[in-house]
Amino acid sequence: MLVQFARFFLLLVVVGIPSNTASTAAQIAPAVGTSLIQPCQFGAQLRGEEALIVVPENRTAANSRNITVHYFRFPARKPSGQPPVFFLPGGPGEAVTAKQITAGLQQKRYNKYAEMLAFSQNRDVVIVNQRGNSHVPGIHQLPELCFAQPGQRLEALSFDKAGARLKAGLQNSILTCQKQQFDLRGYDILHLVEDVDAIRRSCGYKQIALRGSSFGSQWALAYLKQHPEQVERMMLSGVEPLNHTYDSANGIWNVFQRVENELRASGTIKLPEAGLLGALKTVLTRLENQPVRVRGKHPRRGGTTEVVIGVDDVRYYLTKPILNSRLHSRNMLELWPKMVLELYDQDYQYLAAKIIDDRPEVKRYNLQLTLIDHSLGITDKRQFELDHEAARRWLGDVNWFYTATRKVTPTPVVDDAFRQFEISQTPVLLIHGTLDLSTPVENAEELLKYFPRGHLLTVEGGTHAANQHAASFDPRFLKYLTDFFNEQNPTDACQRIPAKITLPPLQFQATGAPSLFSQLID
Numbered sequence: 431m432l433v434q435f436a437r438f439f440l441l442l443v444v445v446g447i448p449s450n451t452a453s454t455a456a457q458i459a460p461a462v463g464t465s466l467i468q469p470c471q472f473g474a475q476l477r478g479e480e481a482l483i484v485v486p487e488n489r490t491a492a493n494s495r496n497i498t499v500h501y502f503r504f505p506a507r508k509p510s511g512q513p514p515v516f517f518l519p520g521g522p523g524e525a526v527t528a529k530q531i532t533a534g535l536q537q538k539r540y541n542k543y544a545e546m547l548a549f550s551q552n553r554d555v556v557i558v559n560q561r562g563n564s565h566v567p568g569i570h571q572l573p574e575l576c577f578a579q580p581g582q583r584l585e586a587l588s589f590d591k592a593g594a595r596l597k598a599g600l601q602n603s604i605l606t607c608q609k610q611q612f613d614l615r616g617y618d619i620l621h622l623v624e625d626v627d628a629i630r631r632s633c634g635y636k637q638i639a640l641r642g643s644s645f646g647s648q649w650a651l652a653y654l655k656q657h658p659e660q661v662e663r664m665m666l667s668g669v670e671p672l673n674h675t676y677d678s679a680n681g682i683w684n685v686f687q688r689v690e691n692e693l694r695a696s697g698t699i700k701l702p703e704a705g706l707l708g709a710l711k712t713v714l715t716r717l718e719n720q721p722v723r724v725r726g727k728h729p730r731r732g733g734t735t736e737v738v739i740g741v742d743d744v745r746y747y748l749t750k751p752i753l754n755s756r757l758h759s760r761n762m763l764e765l766w767p768k769m770v771l772e773l774y775d776q777d778y779q780y781l782a783a784k785i786i787d788d789r790p791e792v793k794r795y796n797l798q799l800t801l802i803d804h805s806l807g808i809t810d811k812r813q814f815e816l817d818h819e820a821a822r823r824w825l826g827d828v829n830w831f832y833t834a835t836r837k838v839t840p841t842p843v844v845d846d847a848f849r850q851f852e853i854s855q856t857p858v859l860l861i862h863g864t865l866d867l868s869t870p871v872e873n874a875e876e877l878l879k880y881f882p883r884g885h886l887l888t889v890e891g892g893t894h895a896a897n898q899h900a901a902s903f904d905p906r907f908l909k910y911l912t913d914f915f916n917e918q919n920p921t922d923a924c925q926r927i928p929a930k931i932t933l934p935p936l937q938f939q940a941t942g943a944p945s946l947f948s949q950l951i952d
C-alpha cells in the first residue's frame with residue numbers, strides 16, 4: 431500500500447529500488463537512518479510531524495533490503511526538558527493511524543489519545559508503529575492475515591485439528607511472503623526494539639520514557655532489556671512480562687473464580703449446589719464424554735441446521751464476547767454466568783447459533799502477531815509449569831494457537847536469558863485489572879517484585895481495558911498518569927497514586943427468560 435501523502439511518495443519509490451539497479455539510482459537511495467518528514471496537525475491540539483525512517487529489513491544480513499518504519503512525533507507545547515514519551519502499540523499487529531488520532535481526540539471520554547495530548551503538554555510524544563504493518567504508510571508491508579481452512583459443521587471443534595489447519599495456512603502465507611521477497615527473520619521482537627532505538631537516535635534523544643499496554647508493555651520491557659540506560663521511566667498496563675506470551679490456564683480460571691465470587695456476593699442468581707464453576711466442570715465433563723448434536727438456527731440468515739458441539743467448542747467460546755458485548759468489556763463478564771448456567775441446563779441453542787455463524791468459515795489470523803510472538807517464545811521451565819496447571823484439566827491447551835505454529839515460524843527466537851526477570855531501578859507505574867482474561871493480574875504482581883521503584887495500581891473489577899474502566903469511575907485517573915510523567919521524581923508521584931481503584935459490582939443478567947439465544951436473534 432502506497433502512502434496517501436505526496437511528500438512520502440518519492441521515498442517509497444526510491445527506497446523500494448532493488449539493490450541490482452543502476453548505480454545512479456543506488457546513489458539517490460536514502461541511507462539507513464534517513465527520515466522523510468512531513469508536518470501534521472490534529473485540530474489545535476496536536477501539532478507535529480509524521481515520518482518514515484529507513485531501516486534494514488534484517489539487521490543480521492549484510493545484503494538486507496531496506497524498509498521503512500512509520501512514526502509520529504509531537505513536540506511538547508511547554509517543553510520541560512524531560513525525555514519524550516514513546517507510545518508502543520499492542521497486538522502485535524495494532525497500529526496508530528492519523529484517522530484514529532483524529533477520531534480519538536474528538537471523543538470526550540478518556541482514551542489513549544487523551545493520554546498523548548496530556549503528556550505532550552510538557553514532553554515530546556512519539557508514536558512508533560510496528561514494522562510491516564499494513565495500516566500505516568510505508569513500503570514492503572506484510573500481508574495482514576494468514577488463513578486456515580474451516581472445519582466441518584458436523585464435527586465438534588478440536589484444538590488439535592484446528593491447529594493443524596492453522597499450521598497449513600501459516601505455511602502458505604510464509605510461501606507467499608517469500609515469493610514477495612520478504613525476509614521474515616526481520617519481523618521479530620529484537621528488530622522492533624532496534625527500530626525504536628533508531629528513531630530515538632534520529633530525533634536526538636538521549637533517553638526516552640515508554641508507554642505500552644498489553645504487547646506494548648512487552649515491547650517496552652524488551653527495549654529496557656536491550657537498552658536499560660536509555661529508559662528514564664515506564665508506564666505499563668495489561669502487563670505481559672517477556673516470558674509470558676503464552677497464556678496461563680490458571681490465570682483465566684482465577685478470573686472465572688472472581689466472577690463467581692462477585693455473583694455470590696450479589697445474590698442475584700441462584701446457583702446449583704456445585705456453584706458456577708462446578709456447573710462449568712459438569713458441562714465440560716459431559717461433552718468430553720459425549721459431544722451433542724443440536725439443530726440450531728442461524729442468527730442472521732434464519733433457517734436451521736444441525737451442528738455437533740464438543741468440549742473444545744465450549745472452551746473456545748468461554749472467553750469470547752457474548753451477544754453484543756465487546757471483547758474486554760465488563761458487560762461480557764456480566765453475561766458469562768448466564769451462558770454457563772444455560773449450558774449446565776443443557777440449553778445449547780445460543781452456542782449452536784454462534785457455531786453455525788462461525789463454522790464452516792475460513793479463519794483469519796494475524797500474521798504479524800504470529801511472527802513477533804513466536805520470536806519471544808517461552809522457556810522450558812515456564813512451558814512445564816503451564817502444562818501442569820490445574821486449570822488445564824478444564825480449559826485444555828489454551829495455547830493451541832502457539833503450539834500448532836511455533837515450529838514452522840521462521841523468525842529467530844530469543845534465548846532464555848532474554849526472557850528472565852531482572853532487578854531494575856527504572857521507575858515504573860503498572861496498571862492492571864483483576865478480571866483481565868488476556869493478561870492476568872498475577873503478571874503485574876510478579877513483575878513488580880523486580881522493580882524496587884515500581885508502583886502497581888490495581889483496578890478491582892477491571893478487564894484488559896482496565897484503564898478505560900478506571901477513568902470512567904475515577905475522574906482523577908488521567909491526572910495520576912500525567913503526574914507520573916511530569917514529576918521530576920516519579921516516586922513522589924507514585925505516593926499520590928492509589929494502590930487500588932475499586933469499580934462498582936458487576937450487574938449480572940438473571941437466568942431464565944429471555945434466553946441468550948432469544949436475545950441473539952431479536
